[in-house]
Each structure stands twice: as structure tokens, then as C-alpha cells.
Amino acid sequence: MESNGAGVEYNRWNEDNINMKVPDSQPNLIRLYNTMCTGQLGIAVKVAAFVIVVVVIFLLGYVTGYYVHRC
Numbered sequence: 001m002e003s004n005g006a007g008v009e010y011n012r013w014n015e016d017n018i019n020m021k022v023p024d025s026q027p028n029l030i031r032l033y034n035t036m037c038t039g040q041l042g043i044a045v046k047v048a049a050f051v052i053v054v055v056v057i058f059l060l061g062y063v064t065g066y067y068v069h070r071c
Contacts, residue, residue, distance in 0.1 A: 026034075036045050
């Protein structure tokens with residue numbers, strides 16, 4: 001039976017077969033940041049956020065211009 005704590009399994013016949021078990025000690029917010037803000041998914045999230053911000057700014061300008069220039 002395996003323990004849930006941190007441990008290292010080492011196979012002395014194969015140095016490439018090293019399995020390090022690290023307990024899940026990161027807070028949920030850090031784990032969410034690592035998932036959503038790094039790597040390819042992080043780039044996609046940043047691009048999507050940028051597009052949404054640009055569209056919102058455009059719509060605010062359009063609506064403001066409509067009401068300012070209404071005769």
C-alpha cells in the first residue's frame with residue numbers, strides 16, 4: 001500500500017525511471033493561475049480577454065458618439 005505523503009521511487013537498474021510524488025500542497029488560486037495564465041491556454045485566454053476589451057471599448061465609444069451627436 002502506498003502512502004499519500006511525498007516520496008521518491010528509484011529503480012537502481014534504470015536511472016531514467018525516477019518517479020517523484022509530491023503532495024498537492026498548492027492553494028486553489030495558485031493552481032488556477034498556473035492552469036489559466038501559462039502555456040498555450042494562457043496565451044489563448046489573454047488574446048480572448050484583449051478582444052473582449054477592444055469590443056467593449058468600441059461599443060462604449062459608439063454609444064457615446066451616438067448620444068453626443070444626436071440632433
